[in-house]
Amino acid sequence: MNKQEKYDRAYLRMASEWSLLSHCERRKVGALIVKGRMIISDGYNGTPSGFENVCEDDEGFTKWYVLHAEANAILKVAGSSQSCEGATLYLTMSPCTNCSKLIHQAGIKRVVYASEYKDLSGVE
Numbered sequence: 001m002n003k004q005e006k007y008d009r010a011y012l013r014m015a016s017e018w019s020l021l022s023h024c025e026r027r028k029v030g031a032l033i034v035k036g037r038m039i040i041s042d043g044y045n046g047t048p049s050g051f052e053n054v055c056e057d058d059e060g061f062t063k064w065y066v067l068h069a070e071a072n073a074i075l076k077v078a079g080s081s082q083s084c085e086g087a088t089l090y091l092t093m094s095p096c097t098n099c100s101k102l103i104h105q106a107g108i109k110r111v112v113y114a115s116e117y118k119d120l121s122g123v124e
Contacts, residue, residue, distance in 0.1 A: 007037065008090070011032055011090040011112070012090055012092070012112065012113075012114050014030075014032055014090070015030040015032045015042075015090045015092050015114070016092050017030070018030035018031070018032065018042050018044050018069075019045075019069070019092045022045050022046050022055075022069075023046055023047070023054065023055060024046060024055035024056070024062070024066065025055065026055070026056055026060065026062060027045070027093070028044065028045065029044060029069040029091065029092050029093050030042070030044050030069055030092045031043045031044065031070045031072070031073040031092075032089070032090040033074070033077060033087050033088070033089055033090075033108070034087060034088045034089075034090065035082075035084070035086065035087040035088070040077060040080075040082045040087065041073040041074070041076045041080075042073055042076070043069045043070065043071070043072030043073030043074075043075075043076060044072065045066060045067065045069045045072070046066065046072070047063070047065065047066055047067070048065060048067060051065065068095075068098075069091065069092070070089060070095055070099045070102065070103060071099055071102055074102050074103070074106045077106070078106075083107065084107050084108050085106075086108075086109050087109065087110075088108070088111070089103060089108045089110070089111045089112070090112050090113070091111065091112070091113040091114070092114045092115065093114065093116070093117050094111075094113045094115070094116045094120060095111065095113070095117070096117060096119065097119070097121050100123070111123075
């Protein structure tokens with residue numbers, strides 16, 4: 001295993017720990033944005049600030065306003081002095097198509113994920 005693979009595994013473990021902070025019941029996803037071996041942002045799936053921390057409706061479906069982990073991490077960077085340009089995104093699950101657009105637009109150049117989402121069109 002080379003040095004990059006060791007770092008990839010370590011950051012994926014950290015993203016997994018971060019996912020445990022999610023209040024979502026169906027799926028807990030964690031994200032880290034790393035640039036120059038420094039974590040510049042983190043995120044997990046959940047409701048926006050000011051909303052109750054309930055991600056699913058009474059039928060068990062995810063509420064429309066729940067933010068994905070990668071979107072939360074990218075938004076944190078957008079509100080800071082940092083930039084995602086050239087960064088690596090570590091996720092516990094592969095991104096959906098909408099988040100893939102955000103990832104591309106944010107300038108993230110590399111995505112590493114631990115497991116695959118049912119729809120892989122966001123990766124292709």
